[in-house]
Amino acid sequence: MRFVVTAGPTREAIDPVRFVSNRSSGKMGYAIAEAASAAGHSVTLISGPATVAPPDGAEFVSIITSDELHDAVHRAAPECDVLVMCAAVSDYKPATVALQKMKKRKTPFALELVPTRDILASLPKVNREFLVVGFAAETHDLELNAQKKLREKNCDMIVANDVSKTDSGLESDENEVTIFFRSGESKTISRTSKKIIARELVKIISKMSEKCLTKKSG
Numbered sequence: 001m002r003f004v005v006t007a008g009p010t011r012e013a014i015d016p017v018r019f020v021s022n023r024s025s026g027k028m029g030y031a032i033a034e035a036a037s038a039a040g041h042s043v044t045l046i047s048g049p050a051t052v053a054p055p056d057g058a059e060f061v062s063i064i065t066s067d068e069l070h071d072a073v074h075r076a077a078p079e080c081d082v083l084v085m086c087a088a089v090s091d092y093k094p095a096t097v098a099l100q101k102m103k104k105r106k107t108p109f110a111l112e113l114v115p116t117r118d119i120l121a122s123l124p125k126v127n128r129e130f131l132v133v134g135f136a137a138e139t140h141d142l143e144l145n146a147q148k149k150l151r152e153k154n155c156d157m158i159v160a161n162d163v164s165k166t167d168s169g170l171e172s173d174e175n176e177v178t179i180f181f182r183s184g185e186s187k188t189i190s191r192t193s194k195k196i197i198a199r200e201l202v203k204i205i206s207k208m209s210e211k212c213l214t215k216k217s218g
């Protein structure tokens with residue numbers, strides 16, 4: 001099977017030296033790319049600036065901004081069987097990018113931010129040839145928010161984690177996730193290393209994708 005995995009944060013420029021971003025390390029997405037490759041799948045890893053080295057065996061596409069990620073996903077998705085959107089895409093970007101470094105001021109000032117394009121929501125909704133796996137990092141109402149994203153972003157499954165905990169999730173080597181399926185079922189993987197979670201996720205995704213392929217050809 002052909003996997004496209006997105007990972008890491010995006011950076012949205014304010015001026016030539018400053019940007020808006022988030023704490024994503026890329027570890028979860030890189031572990032999924034590594035696990036999929038180890039399981040014999042072909043993998044394209046599209047990543048923002050992460051803190052870990054890309055795994056061997058995956059084609060690597062480097063992006064910085066949410067717009068670059070949007071374009072890279074739309075280029076790669078039509079060729080894949082599974083798209084895993086693990087990247088922590090910035091939800092907002094500065095309305096304008098200053099061409100020169102902005103001068104420090106003594107008075108408060110407001111930076112105008114505009115929403116970025118939602119990449120998952122921009123994917124085809126019907127007759128899609130590939131499985132879409134979204135991620136949801138939540139600090140509260142995990143199930144409610146994840147179920148909402150599953151429907152609104154038209155994902156086949158969504159992997160949710162509670163990022164309010166300091167010992168798992170963002171930047172950590174460990175995670176605890178609950179996977180929500182469109183059937184209404186869910187499966188929790190208790191706290192363990194991101195590498196073990198990645199292997200489990202790849203198994204679940206592969207099984208589901210095979211089922212969809214069998215349905216299509218049958």
Ligand code: C5P
Nearest residue numbers: 085086087089116117118119120134135
């Ligand atoms: O809405 P939220 O950012 O929590 O949704 C998370 C999911 O949506 C992740 O799978 C992320 O990769 C994806 N996303 C996206 N485009 C955005 C923001 C998030 O595809 N602009």
